[in-house]
Amino acid sequence: xxxxxxxxxxxxxxxxxxxxxxxxxxxxxxxxxxxxxxxxxxxxxxxxxxxxxxxxxxxxxxxxxxxxxxxxxxxxxxxxxxxxxxxxxxxxxxxxxxxxxxxxxxxxxxxxxxxxxxxxxxxxxxxxxxxxxxxxxxxxxxxxxxxxxxxxxxxxxx
Amino acid sequence: xxxxxxxxxxxxxxxxxxxxxxxxxxxxxxxxxxxxxxxxxxxxxxxxxxxxxxxxxxxxxxxxxxxxxxxxxxx
Numbered sequence: 001x002x003x004x005x006x007x008x009x010x011x012x013x014x015x016x017x018x019x020x021x022x023x024x025x026x027x028x029x030x031x032x033x034x035x036x037x038x039x040x041x042x043x044x045x046x047x048x049x050x051x052x053x054x055x056x057x058x059x060x061x062x063x064x065x066x067x068x069x070x071x072x073x074x075x076x077x078x079x080x081x082x083x084x085x086x087x088x089x090x091x092x093x094x095x096x097x098x099x100x101x102x103x104x105x106x107x108x109x110x111x112x113x114x115x116x117x118x119x120x121x122x123x124x125x126x127x128x129x130x131x132x133x134x135x136x137x138x139x140x141x142x143x144x145x146x147x148x149x150x151x152x153x154x155x156x157x158x
Numbered sequence: 159x160x161x162x163x164x165x166x167x168x169x170x171x172x173x174x175x176x177x178x179x180x181x182x183x184x185x186x187x188x189x190x191x192x193x194x195x196x197x198x199x200x201x202x203x204x205x206x207x208x209x210x211x212x213x214x215x216x217x218x219x220x221x222x223x224x225x226x227x228x229x230x231x232x233x
Contacts, residue, residue: 011216014218018219019219020177020221021215021216022213022214023214023216024214138213143180
């Protein structure tokens with residue numbers, strides 16, 4: 001079971017915005033699919049957050065654990081041809097508040113543009129890594145979209 | 159009905175947390191407070207939801223507490 005508390009970089013922003021959320025501790029997992037199994041939620045309703053390097057800085061794409069990111073769709077949505085996955089080295093440096101591979105959709109030093117896939121956005125609730133590999137957050141998808149000022153688009157491969 | 163609604167920071171074991179829906183047609187969610195954790199602005203609750211799941215719930219502006227009758231309270 002998880003021992004390390006979720007980073008305040010996430011929980012403080014939820015609290016400051018008076019957003020209700022549930023914290024779900026679980027065994028250490030290294031992928032969103034494994035996280036879905038650990039918390040007993042269908043992977044279609046568990047979100048993974050992928051950090052992207054853009055020509056303007058960074059962006060985050062939020063999509064179901066069961067799907068794969070389509071970079072072409074992300075480039076089209078952002079109007080930026082220079083979009084690529086952020087390297088682990090860059091993630092460790094720029095998102096040091098969070099465990100590597102567990103960056104949540106919101107929170108941290110960067111106020112990144114956020115793209116939420118339409119499959120996740122239409123769910124009532126969304127589950128995602130809370131900045132650690134041992135805790136998940138469950139909250140209303142609508143709250144996440146509003147908080148992140150996210151754009152709802154299709155970012156998944158067909 | 160012997161129940162009163164009150165601020166989300168004032169829950170006790172046995173009370174019911176109510177989270178309102180955002181969208182048209184979305185039901186409110188309810189769960190029983192099993193434990194009060196923290197205090198003041200940092201209060202949160204261990205809650206058993208209608209579906210049987212138990213989680214730590216950090217309440218926001220869309221939540222309130224429905225007090226159980228004193229006789230039903232655990233504390």
